[in-house]
Amino acid sequence: MGHSSLAMVFFVFAEPEENSVFDNWHGLEYNPNMLLGMHISGAGKIYQTLDLAHELGCNTMQIFSRSPQRWRDADLDPRDIEEFRSRNAKLKISPVFIHVPYLINLASPDPKLYKASIKAYIEDIGEAGAMQADYIVTHMGSHKDTSEEAGIERLIKALNSIIEQTKGSSVGILLENTSGSGSWLGYKFSHHREIIAGLKHKERVGLCIDTAHAYLAGYDIASKNGLEAMLEEIDREVGLRLIKLIHLNDACGRLGSLHDRHDHIGKGSIGLAGMRRIINHPKLRDLPFILETPKKKEGDETRNLKAVRKLRK
Numbered sequence: 371m372g373h374s375s376l377a378m379v380f381f382v383f384a385e386p387e388e389n390s391v392f393d394n395w396h397g398l399e400y401n402p403n404m405l406l407g408m409h410i411s412g413a414g415k416i417y418q419t420l421d422l423a424h425e426l427g428c429n430t431m432q433i434f435s436r437s438p439q440r441w442r443d444a445d446l447d448p449r450d451i452e453e454f455r456s457r458n459a460k461l462k463i464s465p466v467f468i469h470v471p472y473l474i475n476l477a478s479p480d481p482k483l484y485k486a487s488i489k490a491y492i493e494d495i496g497e498a499g500a501m502q503a504d505y506i507v508t509h510m511g512s513h514k515d516t517s518e519e520a521g522i523e524r525l526i527k528a529l530n531s532i533i534e535q536t537k538g539s540s541v542g543i544l545l546e547n548t549s550g551s552g553s554w555l556g557y558k559f560s561h562h563r564e565i566i567a568g569l570k571h572k573e574r575v576g577l578c579i580d581t582a583h584a585y586l587a588g589y590d591i592a593s594k595n596g597l598e599a600m601l602e603e604i605d606r607e608v609g610l611r612l613i614k615l616i617h618l619n620d621a622c623g624r625l626g627s628l629h630d631r632h633d634h635i636g637k638g639s640i641g642l643a644g645m646r647r648i649i650n651h652p653k654l655r656d657l658p659f660i661l662e663t664p665k666k667k668e669g670d671e672t673r674n675l676k677a678v679r680k681l682r683k
């Protein structure tokens with residue numbers, strides 16, 4: 371062992387300074403008992419997202435498997451997938467979540483878009499499986515001014531077809547709640563109940579709760595009673611055990627304002643006290659927390675991760 375390992379031992383015990391270069395050091399050591407990660411966006415190779423997550427001290431992460439704004443133009447290079455797997459055998463970032471691109475709309479009334487969405491989703495699950503990713507996170511789709519009932523019906527059909535065509539895959543499918551803007555489904559949990567009730571095979575399906583979306587959709591999770599009320603509603607509608615992931619974002623905007631805008635942890639409408647309650651809630655604390663907080667300035671990522679670690683009891 372050389373000098374560097376001695377230095378390492380020293381810094382583990384040293385209190386890190388605000389914004390110091392040691393912010394990234396041994397991030398996991400602050401709260402080894404917490405599953406904390408963030409959405410990692412990288413323009414490079416898919417396996418480099420693992421290095422970025424590791425450097426930030428994350429033990430879980432979410433990524434796009436390809437450009438979120440474009441339709442799939444090519445498959446991932448099998449060599450990159452292989453490299454992803456072998457790197458993660460060492461780094462052990464787990465669970466790994468893949469967020470589907472925004473263009474996918476499994477509730478679309480447009481037959482062409484609907485079919486293309488199902489096809490792309492199936493291909494994404496295949497790749498996620500090859501990468502040994504654990505879950506695929508999806509917004510529940512927009513009914514585009516048809517009706518919620520019709521949208522939910524299309525979504526159920528799409529999911530049944532996807533689950534059937536990816537039989538044998540161990541990749542879980544997570545339905546995320548939305549902020550309720552436009553014609554998006556999933557701003558209340560009766561939607562999740564109706565959808566899950568319509569599935570022929572439910573084993574691989576769970577929920578992702580986005581805290582910003584919930585608040586903007588009208589759940590006052592900044593308050594103790596509001597958080598309890600939402601958890602009761604989820605439990606009543608689908609069961610809390612179906613929650614597999616928390617998208618931990620503060621909300622930018624008023625309660626129930628419907629616009630989907632995320633804020634830095636503690637800086638938005640949910641605030642520090644609200645965030646502390648969510649992070650430490652006995653029914654939520656063992657779940658993976660993924661940040662999708664804004665990345666505008668240098669250091670935003672470490673500042674937000676640090677804020678969460680500080681709030682954790």
Ligand SMILES: [Zn+2]
Pocket residue numbers: 546580617662
């Ligand atoms: Zn989210």
Ligand SMILES: [Zn+2]
Pocket residue numbers: 580582583630631632
């Ligand atoms: Zn959002």
